[in-house]
Amino acid sequence: MSTVPSIREIPREPSFRAFLDAHLEQEMLRFTTAGSVDDGKSTLIGRLLHDTKSVYEDQLASIRASRVNRSGGAVDLSLLTDGLKAEREQGITIDVAYRYFSTAKRKFIIADTPGHEQYTRNMATGASTADVAIVLIDAKAFQRAGELLPQSRRHMYIASLLRIPHVVAAVNKMDLVDYSAEIFDGICAEFTALAKQLGLNSIEVIPVSALVGDNVVERSAAMPWYQGPTLLEYLETVPLTITEAATGPLRFPVQLVVRPNAEFRGFAGRVERGEVRPGMRVRALPSGRVTTVKKIVAYDGELQVASFPLSVTVELQDEIDLSRGEMLVAETQIAPQVSTAFRAMVVWMHEQPLVAGRTYLAKHTTRTVRATVRRICYRVDIQSTEHRESSQLQMNDIAEAEFDTSLPLFFDPYAENREMGALILIDPVTNATVGAAMILAATAPLDANSTHVKAAAFVWLRGLPGEAAVLREALREHGRAAVVVDDPLILEGSLAGAVRALQLADVTAISARAELSESTIAAVREAAGEAYFESYTEAAAWLNSSSMQEEKR
Amino acid sequence: MRGCYLVIESSPGESIAKLHQKRLNHLQALEAESIYILREAVAEFAHPVMLYSIGKDSSVMLRLAQKAFYPGKIPFPLLHIDTSYKFPEMISFRDTYAKEIGADLIVHRNETAIAEGASPWKLGTQNCCGALKTRALLDALEAGGFDAAFGGARRDEEKSRAKERVYSFRDAAGQWDPKNQRPELWSLYNSRLRKGESIRVFPLSNWTELDIWLYLYAEQIPIVPLYYAEERLAVIRGGAITLVHEGMRLLPDEKPEMMKVRMRSLGCVPCTGAIRSDAETLPAIIEELISFRRSEREGRAIDHDEEGSMELKKREGYF
Structure with missing residues (x-):
């Protein structure tokens, strides 16, 4: 980059250097907020932004000057995010809004979903990428109703449906119930029971007042009975989901093939699950072909491992047929x-x-x-x-x-x-x-339930279990059920019967046994009829011709 | 971010505790997401193009494109809408840099309007932008037959952008209908189009201004030198610091003087104000950016903030 004048280096103060290093090590957490209009959701988000010093002075000045103040507090923090009314008047769709703030530990992305119209659709959208859901519960409303409102149940159901890994109840308006530990405990008990029923396995309940600022960012002096984290402490420390996704079996859907020249052919994609390493044996789906990862190529140099959610380019040892919409999985791990x-x-x-x-x-x-x-x-x-x-x-x-x-x-x-x-x-x-x-x-x-007849074959790939597995996958890719009948419990003497039974169920039988006796071959031939093959090529040709016939039908 | 990637060795018997050490920092997470978006769009659209404004966000987007298709070249052209009022430093940076990274650069100007003498003084800023930027952009997209255009816009730029999609749908007239945007779940983007329709793709949607500067620093990405503070010849015009350039007509009472200034964002010479600053390096710029927040937190008025928000307003009409 010598011709372009550019970077001028090195910060001046060591303390700033430390600040930068810390910022470069921040993790990222996405959360969504679920609450109805009166739960104080906008005020809570406003409070989070305000108390983490994420609001510019001109923004604050404008809401201080605003004639609208529904909050009862000195400043109506809900106005920081609440553009909704004006937008509705202008006819803009009420929709998910994304907001950003950061602390020394993490960068946060908030998917802020409106609390009323199109609720399910919007909350599902916001929830789809969220690591955490904050479900707002109005302590005052609970006190009045004596139980959780239906809307809180709805929010928790959607959180469970979309499998948001962590759900935290922010029990809001504690200032309006005299910071009562009894009311909080009542909410806790119901929330926990409902969470259990819905299968939510990471939950937290925090008493807050968004209006006053209790336990949102600053610890509340008004609730000495509460020992748990503040909402921000919770958000800064809750485990990230990417570690879980990185531990599963490899899933690498191919986005596109990178082929800059005749020498290089790489498969670009995001590791959606598990991790990939050079030297790993991988299977391509749907072809079933197996090969080895040669390199993980990246602009910054080759990688020794890549896991979710990294976007990388994988180079394979062998030239196999693989394109967008197909997938690499690990040969020895559980297949999708x-x-x-x-x-x-x-x-x-x-x-x-x-x-x-x-x-x-x-x-x-x-x-x-x-x-x-x-x-x-x-x-x-x-x-x-x-x-x-x-x-x-x-x-x-x-x-x-x-x-x-x-x-x-x-x-x-x-x-x-x-x-x-x-x-x-x-x-x-x-x-x-x-x-x-x-x-x-x-x-x-x-x-399987339809009436048209499908031929099922018997294929003997003598001593080639690898090919047998590949063929099975290829058949399945074409919508044909197939099994390898080399289970030790299927004795050679009963092989013909097994093949016949499978054929009646429209399932192709594949064997890679090293030896079959003359009498077994004869019996199996009788069962399979014309669809008896002894090579991969024959079987593939039969598959192609029979699927074409089906399409004509 | 060489060396930042996850390289901790793991073996089959590895403990969960050790796996938890594998942390991805937020810039890596943002980078991975943006690369994913760039690749999705290139895989699914027939004729993508990248809108290249020469600014800091464009510089980040361009680096992400280099990464996304490495070791291949960037598989789409860059499109710069040249209003004829850009800073000369921007144009020379654009040409040199595009050549250096081997990018295919299209420069489009609304020559008719330029010949007719379109200027902010004559038309007002809104109409001038309309002719030299928006019209020029729509014409260029149509002429190129582009069905997808990458833009460097971020959701944190202003309130109204907070609801923008990663894939922003435009009808056959290039118009954005807020009521007709598609829901976006997970990272499954809907790229289906009918003839004439197009999509603006925003790979930097989830980046903040601070993320951009941190990434420029971490990646050592070249940017136009106007971003760095330097003694420059300038005049105060309408409350804004305007850089003096060749061929500029000074008003009778204007006296150009040397000031230590830099640009917070880059646009056209007449409409882009500079700010007084000592920030000569990227870390100094980041420090300045954060101190803006700090000072504002303490309630101090920042003398140059008005120019910053003016900048933002100006950009509203464009993208």
Whole structure:
């Protein structure tokens, strides 16, 4: 960079150097806030921003001067973020707003979701990337009602549905209930019980007053009975989720192929789960081909390991067929599910209802396929979380539904890993994003119940277990069930029977046994008929020709 | 950020405690997210382009693009909308730097308006920006057939941007309809378009101004020298410090003098004010940025703050 005059180096003071180093080591935490209009959510966010000195003086001056002050306090901090009313008048969509602040320990991204209209849709959006959900609970309202309000239950349900790793209840307006430990304890007990019921396993309950500033950033002197962290202390220390994602099996969806010249071919993508290292044996999905990671290439130099959420480029030892929408997984680790059918929880986000039988585009990792709604299993009543029957979904409805896709997806259940279990639904005509879905599990593909006849084959790949596994994956990719029948419990004498039984279930049997007797071969040939093969190539050719025939049908 | 990546060795029997040591700092997290966004857009759009304004945010975005497609070259052109009023230092930086990194640079000017003498004095700033920036941009995008344009805008820049999407949808006329934006969940971006429609992609959405400066420092990214304080010839005009440049007509009572100043953001010469500053290095600029907050916290009025907010306002109309 010699021709461009640029960096002038070295800070002047050692203390500033220390400040810089600390800032360069900050971690990042994303959180979302859930609360209804009267819970004091805007005031809480305003208080967090104000007390962490994240507000410019001109902003503060303008809210001090504002004639609007609904807070009862000296300054209405809710005005710092509350542009909503004005925006509504201007006709701007009420929507998720993102705000930023940082402390010496962490940089924070707040997904601020409005508390009323389109609540489910907006909270789901904000929750999808959040490490933490702050659920606001109004202590005064609890005192009046004697129990948690339905809206708090709703917020907790959505937090659990979107699998936000940590949920903290900010019990607000403690100043209005005389900082009563009894009321706080009552809320604590109900919140904890509900959290347990919903399967939330990392929770915290903190008594605060956003208006006065108790236990938000500054520790409150008014609640000596409370020994736990302030809200900010909690946010600064709660464990980050990226460490969890880094410990699972490798999932590396390919975003694009980087091919600057004939010598280099790299696969660019983000490590969505687990970690990848040079020398690792990896399997490409859907082809099933196995190879070794040669290098992890990056602008700053080669990496010895990369884990979620790093974006890297992987170079492989062998030239294998791999492109966008496909995936690398570790050969020896648990494979993702590969299926054209799954069940998922759906959040519907569009005015046009979701109707069973309709086909949408589903974008999952880097793969986009056509997905047809087979049926809606049930709709969730958001007030009671009870299940209801439903034939279509309106905007903001939540439901469990079954889908069939045109090509298989490679996924993990959303409960195991968010990135690997999430998908969005797109209307193929208007191109609008109409829904979000979280995969529960694979289901039996629709083909298994349909009437048209499928041939199932027997393939003997003598002494080649690796090839057998590859073939099995390739068949599955084409929507064909296949199993390797080399289980020690299937004795050679019963092999023909097993092959026949599998054939009746439309399942192709593959064997890599080193030896088969003449009589077994004869019996298996009889069972498999024309679809008896002794090489990968023959089997692949049969697969191609038979799937073409099916399409013609 | 060489050396900052996670290189702690782990073996199958490694303890969770050790895994927890593998921390990603926020700049690495932001970098990884931005690279992911850049790659998604390049993979899914037919004709992407990067809007290159020569400013600090553009410099960061450009480095991220280099990283995203390394060892390949940046797989899209850079588009600079030249109003003809840019600082000469910006133009020379642009040309030298684009050449050095081997980027394909398109420079577009609204020649008709320039020939007609469009200027902020004649048209007012709003209309001048409309002709020389917005119109020029829309024309350039149409001429290039670009269906996606990367922009360096950040959500922390102003209140109204806090709700902007990473993929901001524009109709066939290039218009932004706030009611017709697509929900964005996880990192699954919807890139589906009909003919004529386009998307502005903002890879720096989650970066703050401080993040930008920290990254410029950590990555040693070259920026236009106007960002650094230096003794420069300037006049006070309408309350703002305006740099004196060749061919500039001085008003009768204006006396140019040497002042130690720098630019907080870069735009057109007539409309971009400088600020008094001693910050000659990146760390000094970062220190200055933080002390603004500190002073403001203590309630002191900052004499040059008005110019900063003027800058922000000016940019509203553009992107």
